[in-house]
Amino acid sequence: MNKRLLTLVLVLAIILPVFGGLPAAAQDECDFVGEAVIGVIAPLTGDIPKVGESTVQAAEMAVDEINAECGLEIDGENYEVIIVVEDNESKAESSVAAATRLIVDEEVIAIIGPQSSKQAVPTGQVANDRETPMISPWSTNPNTTLDRPWVFRVAFLDPFQGPVDANFAKEEFGAETAAVLYDIASDYPKGLAENFRDAAEEAGIEIVAFESFTTGDTDFSSQLTNIIAAEPDVIFTPQYYNEVPLIVQQARELGYEGPIIGSDSWGTPDLLDLCGDACNGLFFSTHYAPDIATDVAQTFIQAYEERYDERPDDVAALTYDAFQMLFTAIENAQSLEREDIRDALASIELFEGVTGIMSFDEQGDPIKCAVIIQIQDGEFTYYDSACPPGFPPEDMGSEESGS
């Protein structure tokens, strides 16, 4: 028995590695001389898993596309792009730990992510301190990139988005009074709520209620009761797709009939399913609208729908743009050194991505247009655009743009 067992083990020991297959060297037609490892931090578990899913899908698509064209070409040699995905559980602390791990352990040349400002603000600090380029696709809070030369972003900023929403409330609904309901424990809602409040007051809208809750709350009735008692013309709630349906439904149950407007965090398709009819007709501001797509966007949307059988949301589009920006920077720099990539990223001036044309200011923040989307019969429908003054510039087209 023992002998038989030993023989069996020995035979397995010899055969298994053969079947198990040692990872063979790349046998593609491309002659890869090395690898460019890029870290991705996404909320795969936690409050907003759909955001994580979109991030990874867009990232994999971007990487497969560039590898199909023989990866990144540096000095005539091809480097295969590899992504290492880390889950941040939608928590700031896990995100910081993930960034440390990617930088120190995986030795990534750059990080794409995290998405929410709640994680992007502290993680940006770590990337900056450890001198690794980081591009947050979705974060709109100014603090993510402020005074951090190593941190970049693709989304517009809240000091821009806040006024867009406030002006929209004024023009569309003729609002005189407004109420805000936001999560005080998260950087993005808190920052945007404050920006909206300031912009609204400037536009002549009185903020009659400024109510907050903390991440994880699901019952908003006491805040909503206060808000409704103040009789606002419009409610602004810059929350994520898991919270918006609860807020809208509870507001309606408590007898609020007026408009509720939101921000780019609404734009995940799961919102439509979770909210159902209650959200019909509501408006929010976001980064791009699939139904008025440019050529670049059209190509992306088609490829994405073919591959994943779903419409790309703004997270997917922005993540894809972040990758294109990074690839452009690496090819401009002709280097895989973190410092060269950072310099090249900082020197990109105009970039045409899926989410539109953007130019970059000295903080590394893009200047770009926002769109207003209306939820109509279970779909996000383009309603209006809002651009910063004097943008986009007339002489577009000949500049460096994404592949």
Added chain:
Amino acid sequence: MLSAIRNRFSRLVAPLRERLQGTPLLVYQLGILGAVVIEQWVGKDFARTLAFRKIPKLFGIVDIFEPFSNLDFSGILGPFFPSPSMTVSNPVSQSAGAIGDLIQTFVNALFYQGRRDPGFFSVLIRVVVYDLVIYVLPTLIIVLLLRGVITRFLRTLPRWANIGIHLVLFYLIIVGWGGDGGTRELVLIFMGINIMLSVSLNLVNGYMGEFSVGHAGFMAVGAYVSSVITMVLFADTRVFGPPLLPPEWGLPFGFIIALIAGGIAAAIAGLLVAFPSFRTRGDYLAIVTLAVNFIVQGVINNLEVVGGPRGLNGVPLWTNLNWTLLFTLISLGLIYNLVNSTFGKGIIAVREDEIAAELMGVNTRRVKLVAFLVSSFIAGMAGGLFAHQLAYVNPGVFGILKSTEVLVMVYLGGMGSISGSVIAAVIFTILIEALRPLAVLKWVVVPLILILLMIYRPQGLFGFRELNLNLGMSRSASRKKIVTSEASDAITGD
């Protein structure tokens, strides 16, 4: 079948074990140092030869679990509780399909799942080969070659030189193996922090016999206080503006002062537990400690100065291997001397019977006060190191989950055992790191280990006992130590 393998294996290693009997620790240290040097020298090339992309992480423990990172269990129960976005017509068949997929993924994970992802067996065999060639064989060879010489040499050394030489070799091994600024250093730093936490909690839970479940609260106080001090004094941050003192002063003095100040602040928070402990004990005191944990979290959550629930950003990245090592050793020394002093016998006496201890003349109030102060002081310093490692603190980190992690380490190692706590912290840190590829599943495996431990070995790895290190000292030099350990055995009744 398992026992057959075990028998065969033990028969195989029996002669080796016989030869190694009584080998002093120093010989093993030299052997491991040799292995570390060999790894520095040829490790990378050898790993490449074995088709690893880089040197296997943590002796390959991490790599072994990596193939299972694709397992997705959500499909099994998911169809029965669909979210509004899902349309489920037949949950049973969907669930069955998901189970089928899971089995397929699992089988693939065992064997082969793509060009970049070798299967479990392939990784396992290569990891074993790597560890044998790089670590085990060189260590064994050096041990067998040197054991006679070193054993004789050690007998001639006085006690201080003996301990000194062990410490130096220990430091060389740690720095040689882990001072790469990469994963290993990261893991070693977390290990050091975990050792500080578990040893300090063991003072209260193990030696004094109370049940504190709020250790993370003290860690939070230490983390925040030391971070605020270093940020205000030495760092240019968005929260507190430009530094008050020249940043060059920050290392080493500023950091030491900040960590100790964090420890002191945590000790003051420890009073919140110490005073109630005069009047209540057992389960009721456990509730008090839980409450203190929540109070600390609640206070920080509402302090807008330090960012409230959004956390504190821009803590200087000062913690490194040397600092962690230094503070871990200081903490171990502090606790070791405390529990082996006369005063420490008082702590143990309180555990055995508080009233009897009081009657025998132990000042139980003072004993409890000191135990809680020392325990929370060390937890506070650990928190400071933690904050300066992550460069970010957030009240969410120091919740009940963190406290539970520390409890797991203490009970894994065994109550009233310093070496048990150290080894448990080491094992736990490696385990958490190794199970990381399993994502959420990690939080099934770790509690499961705890349950099994409580059923089959409730006293932990080293319950009320210490690991006996063979320092190879001559009889006269080591007599003192034997006497003290016998005395402690007599008191713990072991």
